[in-house]
Amino acid sequence: MAWKILCIAGARPNFMKIAPLLRAFAADARFDARLIHTGQHYDAKLSKVFFEDLAIPRPHVELEVGSGSHAQQTAEIMKRFEAVIAAEQPHGVLVVGDVNSTVGCALVASKWVLDAPFRVAQGVRTRPVVIHVEAGLRSRDHDMPEEINRLVTDALSDLLFVSEPDGMTNLAREGATDRAHLVGNVMIDTMIAARDKAMESPILATLGLREHGYGLVTLHRPSNVDDPVALRGLLATLSEVDLPLVFPVHPRTRKRIADAGIALSDRWQLIDPLGYLDFMRLTSSARVVLTDSGGVQEETTVLGVPCITLRENTERPITCDEGTNQLVGTHREAILAAYARIDDVRRAAKIPNLWDGKAAARIVALLGTYFTA
Numbered sequence: 001m002a003w004k005i006l007c008i009a010g011a012r013p014n015f016m017k018i019a020p021l022l023r024a025f026a027a028d029a030r031f032d033a034r035l036i037h038t039g040q041h042y043d044a045k046l047s048k049v050f051f052e053d054l055a056i057p058r059p060h061v062e063l064e065v066g067s068g069s070h071a072q073q074t075a076e077i078m079k080r081f082e083a084v085i086a087a088e089q090p091h092g093v094l095v096v097g098d099v100n101s102t103v104g105c106a107l108v109a110s111k112w113v114l115d116a117p118f119r120v121a122q123g124v125r126t127r128p129v130v131i132h133v134e135a136g137l138r139s140r141d142h143d144m145p146e147e148i149n150r151l152v153t154d155a156l157s158d159l160l161f162v163s164e165p166d167g168m169t170n171l172a173r174e175g176a177t178d179r180a181h182l183v184g185n186v187m188i189d190t191m192i193a194a195r196d197k198a199m200e201s202p203i204l205a206t207l208g209l210r211e212h213g214y215g216l217v218t219l220h221r222p223s224n225v226d227d228p229v230a231l232r233g234l235l236a237t238l239s240e241v242d243l244p245l246v247f248p249v250h251p252r253t254r255k256r257i258a259d260a261g262i263a264l265s266d267r268w269q270l271i272d273p274l275g276y277l278d279f280m281r282l283t284s285s286a287r288v289v290l291t292d293s294g295g296v297q298e299e300t301t302v303l304g305v306p307c308i309t310l311r312e313n314t315e316r317p318i319t320c321d322e323g324t325n326q327l328v329g330t331h332r333e334a335i336l337a338a339y340a341r342i343d344d345v346r347r348a349a350k351i352p353n354l355w356d357g358k359a360a361a362r363i364v365a366l367l368g369t370y371f372t373a
């Protein structure tokens, strides 16, 4: 009998993280991994495109929760996932990252009592094993919804798989060392696996961009985009960067720009969110990436592309300590000073330990040991 693991994905950054895990599970006959798509993101450009680009198998179940306030969305995820867990009776539930789907499903799984107890290396389990991939990251900013999701998910999880040493330090401080394993970064597994295919994307020509001749912008954090004054000021500062700027716009941000009536100069190309391969191609050849994304800080570090992070804090400090990232906040002077330093940053950067394309294989190997009675 194989160990049944429900793997949860719901929002854009989850798909890059779940793809290599599903591949690693599929290569190990001891596991029966099933993908549950919560439907937190539902637009084709935030969801379907990644199934195509990353060859992710069709979900076993789609919960189709859609958008809502935090409480509404998380509650809907929990209600619908509880019915799935009741029907599936899984041995494990694996969640990735820090979105509402992550915390909602972890909470349901950690209270679910199975019809039949089962044995793992450490004894008898009456509930599914809750597994968190990308555990231990902390921004220490409780105004950030993701920080709440991280704290709660890590508190509930039985196994914590960590991408960078700082995450292990955070978990040690929270008394979770015995549950934590430093395994590397599954998002980088996906990047390394898709890199050759991404380089074939025609997106530079399609957008009329020159290699290393443009800046790439992404923005979707509520702290940057939900306040019209902050958003207007930030976009005005970015307009001072003396490069053509290409901006694949998240739907949340698209709505805010429209509501605020912000008009941008000819320097900007505002486009729809891109698929993974096109976005990776654009990132690889950008002169600089200006972003508030979590995952993009990591990808730019591995690609050796300068990244300016438009936030006051990061849960991924290794990208600044070792990689190409500069954490600058949103003040004009700091952004422009960081832009002036991008060549120095690129020269000094290195790729963090264990960001080598093999994190998912390490996780599945550790799970094999954990589940073996």
Ligand code: UD1
Pocket: 011, 012, 013, 040, 041, 042, 043, 046, 067, 068, 098, 099, 100, 101, 145, 146, 220, 250, 251, 252
């Ligand atoms: C969510 C995650 C965030 C992650 C981001 C990745 C939480 C709390 N937030 O933020 O951590 O960095 O995804 O992109 O889980 N919308 C659409 N189409 C969609 C999905 C959303 O138009 O397919 C619009 C809706 O107006 C929605 C808004 O975007 O209200 C925000 O969506 P939501 O999933 O709540 O949060 P994100 O900002 O996408």
Ligand code: UDP
Pocket: 012, 013, 016, 218, 220, 248, 272, 273, 274, 275, 276, 277, 279, 280, 292, 293, 294, 295, 296, 299
């Ligand atoms: N990404 C993408 N298309 C885009 C913008 C981002 O494929 O138009 C990818 C990016 O390469 C990374 C992931 O989406 O793999 C990051 O997701 P996002 O920034 O939405 O979320 P966060 O990482 O901030 O939670």
